[in-house]
Amino acid sequence: MGRSLGALDGLNFFLADVQSGLGPFLGIYLLTVPGWSTSDIGLALTVGGLVGLIVQTPIGALVDKTPHKRTLIILAALATGLGAFTITVNPSYSVIAAAQLATGIAGTVFPPAIAAIALGLVGSAAYTYRTGRMAAFNHAGNVVGAVIFGAAGYLITIRAGFWFAGIATILVAAITLMINPRLINNDVARGLTPSSPTTHSGQRKPSGFGVLLHSRPLLALCAATMLWQLANGAMLPLTGQELAQQDARTGALFQAALIIVAQLVMIPMAVMIAKHGQDWGRKPIFLAAFLVLPVRGVLFALGDFPLYVISIQILDGVGAGIYGAMFVLVVADLTRGTGHFNLALGAATTIQGIGAALSPALAGFVADADGFHVALLVLSGIAILALIVFAVGVPETADIADTVPSSSNSKKPQPS
Template structure:
């Protein structure tokens, strides 16, 4: 499905829309990921939930996101109301976050996590579509790198604020922070001018191609490269998803809730600080080839799994998160660009993103259960080594079976 670049995309969106896209990525950083590990700390220390109920609450958002991911991508491809639905998704997350601390009953919290999961499924394809619809394929590489740079900077800000609020105020303040960032993200999305968005281009169609129908689902399912790339992504995230929660649990042993929140924030901040320059660098180097950069991102994950087994010192364990920043920074940029390469001209850019994200989400969800079972029986080191072995398989699939996808004639 790799398309041929045309000259149809010399787009000139307004500076207002481009700056709004920057800040939307910054403030959506915390919003689209939800409460993450902070929720488990709040439910354990403030609400005194059982481990079983905490596990359910932690899993339900991810399950909801997985279920909603493909329909969300398909809706992004079909609708011209991308800004409106993005704002509604942000407001839904803000409402669910506040209800979690105002009415902390089992039903409200579980319902709120489901709502957050459905809303979070919208943002990744929506932001990618708005970006492509604003700048076109010619400038997409650099712009995706810039998006990820602002996204990771927003994650650093949110993690720093969450750590300070959780340590000096209370874990409830973290939920208020999420609600505020949701509201601010709504305002920034609304500032993207509707007239600057080409909705046909946003779904991967050639803006000037007439009389061509978008390819159907069989084009995705029958494309060997898409399937193999999806497999590599699933294995990568299966290996990656459980590493940070396991590290957080290891660091939290014997510590109070405030200290646990601070350690978790430190882990997140180290990785996100590294992701800021890495994402920018990846976006600039992307026109020279996707695969070689992806191989670097995949290669650091098995190394990270091994290094976690070599020390118990908190400072060293947190420092190893630098590798998480390198891997995730590269993957966040390159994965979007590879899908854009493979679906160019199909009209299924966001649908394909959603389908791959669904598969990745399933892998990530199973990762925590898989790693938890190993920890229960064999300990943390065995879990990290098992995850590292799966990461190595992901690297081999990418290396041997996924070709370079950047086959256009775009000038560097």
């Protein structure tokens, strides 16, 4: 078990290296190398997100059903690496769109598959700690990736960072193979519990899909996180593009600094969740992520000096550091006992992905029409709406009972 859990930590670390350049650094690359406009960049970055929306929920259902979760991660990582290499070949709109298409599909695999493997390895009792720990390793990997992308962009060429991301996919594949599939309880990995309904033979079975659609807290969570992502998605790329316009050569360094500051703060946030995510409660911690986002957007709009902008990224570290881990935990709480954890996670990620996908395009068009600062204020207003929806609609979930009550024959579960 120790080797598999260690491999899970390594997977989260190196996967962050693979994915770190395919968002903010891609925007800098397209702005400074082929000279794209902010609106064109926004549309290009939106392609992958929109494709992800189409496949995210089916991917979640597939993760629930299949025992071959490691294979899904490996294939997705290799597709992401191929996309990273392709981006540097010819930055035409068709090539970038094709690469975003591949990485968009691949990106839908990682959250549910990794969450399922972790839950299947450690069970629900240790899942809070494991989720926080995985988030900490992911943020550490993002720091390393940002350093490499920033240094490569300044000293060599910004293309070198994408080459590194492609090579890192080999490490992701190798580490994933170190996870022992025999240790993954696939019933637990999909959110089934001893109190879940059972068949006549005593085997646990998933509930009907209707249990997800009738969960008001889950629907409120989806609405709040969609708005949060709509507000948050373009803030970092937009700010990085503004700094890059002031000095194109140091644009990659500025973007690296923005990412590194935030990710360094995210690490202790993840450790805090691992230690206190259960006893402090989910909602007070998660609420902090919604509180800091509008403040961050307004502060970004008030100035554009590099050191000032970079210092504000401390708030991104607090907000995003909490958000990433708590989102998965709350979805797991709200679907406990249904057998549809990964399906629900995929569906919830799809809905929040609508916001993430539309954010670059919305901010890009506003920035082209009225400037960067107005775009940031628009995003801040959306963040306030997200805060209200979450505060009103999502309850405390740390000690919530199973969503599906036990059936009369649920005392005879069989291990998978």
